[in-house]
Amino acid sequence: MLDDDIVDAARRLLDICKRKKLTLATAESCTAGLVAATLADVPGISSMLDRGFITYSNEAKQDMLGVSPATLAAHGAVSRETAEAMARGALANAPVDLTVAVTGIAGPDGGTPEKPVGLVHFAAASRSGRLVHAERRFGNIGRAEVRKQSVLQAFRMLHDLAEGEATGE
Numbered sequence: 001m002l003d004d005d006i007v008d009a010a011r012r013l014l015d016i017c018k019r020k021k022l023t024l025a026t027a028e029s030c031t032a033g034l035v036a037a038t039l040a041d042v043p044g045i046s047s048m049l050d051r052g053f054i055t056y057s058n059e060a061k062q063d064m065l066g067v068s069p070a071t072l073a074a075h076g077a078v079s080r081e082t083a084e085a086m087a088r089g090a091l092a093n094a095p096v097d098l099t100v101a102v103t104g105i106a107g108p109d110g111g112t113p114e115k116p117v118g119l120v121h122f123a124a125a126s127r128s129g130r131l132v133h134a135e136r137r138f139g140n141i142g143r144a145e146v147r148k149q150s151v152l153q154a155f156r157m158l159h160d161l162a163e164g165e166a167t168g169e
Contacts, residue, residue: 006148009155010042016162017048017098024158026052027065027090027101029077030120031147035102035154050096055086065089078103078115080123080133087123087131098161100124100154104136106146116140120150124157126165132157 017024026036036052039045053064058077061067067085075081086101104120111117118138125131136153138146 003148006038006151006155007042009152009159010039010045013039013155013159013162014042014045014048016159018044020162020165020167022097022162022165023048023050023095024098024100025050025090025094025096026154027086027099028052028054029056029061029086029101029103030106031102031150031154032056034147035100035151038151051094053086053090053093061086061089064093066092076115078105078119078121080121080135083121083123084125084131084133087125091125091127097127097165098124098158099126100158102150102154104146104150106143106150107140108143111140118146120146120153122150122153122157124154124161126161128165130161130164132161 033054039049055061058072065086066089083101083103087099090099101123105117107117117140120136122134
């Protein structure tokens with residue numbers, strides 16, 4: 001069901017989370033739970049993956065993650081500010097060590113000249129206070145491919161964040 005590169009990335013993430021005893025949650029918009037679902041396809045993930053927040057609408061971002069209406073009004077749903085608020089909100093609403101947030105425009109419509117199809121913002125946060133952001137402009141490569149590349153980017157960010165975390169007790 002999954003490409004080898006996605007399965008390999010998920011296994012690498014699982015390995016480091018197991019070794020460091022880290023748990024995680026996802027906050028997803030344009031991927032609509034695909035990051036969490038992909039992780040769930042890997043045996044052994046149940047001890048690491050706590051929950052996933054699917055916040056496709058702005059109202060869901062506000063209600064489930066505490067993203068402020070002011071952030072959404074000033075920067076839009078597809079922005080660094082919103083991705084970071086989503087990651088912090090997931091951390092505030094889940095008893096986990098790491099979170100990743102994904103918000104973007106997968107296409108085929110919804111893009112603008114300022115925010116084209118294929119633009120995705122990512123943020124990953126840790127309980128220790130680290131917060132990282134990435135912006136990717138995948139281009140109009142097709143909805144499925146934007147979502148796949150977003151899953152891979154989310155895994156890379158979680159892996160890198162996990163590498164920097166102390167080993168759990």
